Amino acid sequence: MALIEIAHLSKTFGSGQQQVSALQDVSLKIEKGEIFGIIGLSGAGKSTLVRCINLLERPESGQILFEGQNLMTLSPKKLRQQRRNISMIFQSFNLLEQRTALDNICFPLELTGVGRKAAKAKAMELLEMVGLPDKANAYPVQLSGGQKQRIAIARALASDPQVLLCDEATSALDPQTTESILALLQKINKERGITVIIITHQMSVIEQICHRVAILDHGEVAEVGAVEQVFSNPRTNAGRRLVSPVKALPVSHWDGPVARLAFNGSMVEEPVIASLAAKKQILVSILGADTRNVDGKIFGTMLISLPAEPQQKQTALEFLNSYQGVTAEEVRGHV
Numbered sequence: 026m027a028l029i030e031i032a033h034l035s036k037t038f039g040s041g042q043q044q045v046s047a048l049q050d051v052s053l054k055i056e057k058g059e060i061f062g063i064i065g066l067s068g069a070g071k072s073t074l075v076r077c078i079n080l081l082e083r084p085e086s087g088q089i090l091f092e093g094q095n096l097m098t099l100s101p102k103k104l105r106q107q108r109r110n111i112s113m114i115f116q117s118f119n120l121l122e123q124r125t126a127l128d129n130i131c132f133p134l135e136l137t138g139v140g141r142k143a144a145k146a147k148a149m150e151l152l153e154m155v156g157l158p159d160k161a162n163a164y165p166v167q168l169s170g171g172q173k174q175r176i177a178i179a180r181a182l183a184s185d186p187q188v189l190l191c192d193e194a195t196s197a198l199d200p201q202t203t204e205s206i207l208a209l210l211q212k213i214n215k216e217r218g219i220t221v222i223i224i225t226h227q228m229s230v231i232e233q234i235c236h237r238v239a240i241l242d243h244g245e246v247a248e249v250g251a252v253e254q255v256f257s258n259p260r261t262n263a264g265r266r267l268v269s270p271v272k273a274l275p276v277s278h279w280d281g282p283v284a285r286l287a288f289n290g291s292m293v294e295e296p297v298i299a300s301l302a303a304k305k306q307i308l309v310s311i312l313g314a315d316t317r318n319v320d321g322k323i324f325g326t327m328l329i330s331l332p333a334e335p336q337q338k339q340t341a342l343e344f345l346n347s348y349q350g351v352t353a354e355e356v357r358g359h360v
Contacts, residue, residue: 026093027054028220029078029188034087036073047073048084049244057187060214060221062231062252064267065241071224074241075192078222079111080104091188109137112181116193118173120165120180126152127161130180137184151179155209171202178209182219189213191223195230203227207234228267232256232324240264253289256326258352265356268326282331282338283356288316288323290350297348298329307332307341322350331355 036048048070055061065071076082078089080096089096096107120129130148131141139147152158155175165173174194181189191210195203211234214221223235231238231252238255240247242263248255259265268287286297301307309329316325331338338355345353 027090028057028092029053029055029222030088030090031055031074031078032088032090034074034077034084034089036070036077036082036084047244048077051087051241051244051246053239053246053249055220055222057220058214058218059236060211060223060234062223062225062235062238063241064225064228064231064238065263066226066266068243069241070244071226071241072192073244075113075190075222075224078188078190079108079113081113109184110186111188111190112184112186113190113192114174114177114181114194116197118165118170118177120173120176122165125162125164126157126168126176129165129176130183133180133183147183148179151182152176154182154213155179169202170198171205174198174202174206175209178206178213182213182217186219188220188222191221191225193224193226196225196227203230204233210234228256240267256287256289258287258354281333283312284329284331284342284345284353285356286327286329286345287352288325288327288350289352290322290324295348297345297351301341301344305340305344307337307344309341328356 031051031053034048034051038045038047051074063071063074073082077084080089083097091107091111096104099107121132124132127145127148130151131144134144134147149158149161152161155178157172157175160168160172160176168176189210195206198206207230210221213219223230225231235252237250238252239249240255240261240263247261247263248259255264256268259268265285298309298311301309309331312328312330314325314327316323316327331341342353342355345351
């Protein structure tokens with residue numbers, strides 16, 4: 026049984042001619058202990074979905090099952106109790122400015138009746154875990170963005186949750202700080218077995234730490250699967266839009282056929298494009314690329330031109346697909 030099962034969820038805002046459908050028949054299963062990513066462009070419904078999981082937003086229809094229990098049928102008291110198992114961190118940190126870092130972490134413990142001494146001891150333990158034991162008496166105004174997010178994570182962990190919801194938790198941070206926060210979330214997932222659900226519009230976040238990913242498009246689930254599977258071979262236009270190079274020349278600006286290459290761990294020392302020229306005497310142009318070298322392996326995507334002659338085009342695609350960790354497909358006018 027999945028830890029969280031979302032079944033046929035729909036959510037609208039407004040009424041009449043002003044009504045907007047934010048989510049339409051969304052169904053997902055999230056397993057215990059995984060890091061699950063939900064990605065989409067702005068307006069795709071990501072933040073609405075994550076707020077529906079703990080019923081900060083109540084959907085019009087569908088079910089949200091946590092360990093088999095439908096949260097939508099719970100009384101307000103029992104729902105509050107279950108929410109302790111599903112903590113949330115936000116893009117804007119949401120720290121209490123008049124409280125120190127230590128007192129921010131103590132706050133949810135105080136609300137549940139934990140004594141001051143026990144709450145302080147636990148808060149200090151969590152400050153140690155997030156790497157900020159020296160910031161116990163600092164106020165939010167004295168902290169950097171990354172430090173504020175670490176305090177917010179510690180506060181979210183104070184109730185010993187089973188699930189940590191991260192709503193664009195790194196989008197306000199610089200790349201280096203983002204990487205350190207993602208490493209912290211990985212550590213929490215591995216050491217504490219906490220299921221992490223990450224809402225983001227950043228491909229790099231999904232690639233770095235998620236096990237599986239769901240792509241949202243206009244309030245609907247476009248596709249779901251293992252990160253490497255979805256990124257190397259997206260099955261939908263929404264998936265292709267997300268994984269194609271953002272700096273690429275639009276396909277419509279190129280006269281001939283175009284291919285998208287997805288690199289999912291191919292070795293750096295394998296010169297794929299150069300080998301195509303040397304071994305098959307087929308020359309192609311690189312129209313755009315968004316690739317990264319991770320531990321000597323290439324991850325990311327590239328757009329290239331293809332020969333107009335059908336046999337040469339087929340030969341090029343077959344040659345490129347022969348490389349381990351490389352998937353090549355003709356994009357036929359769309360990316």
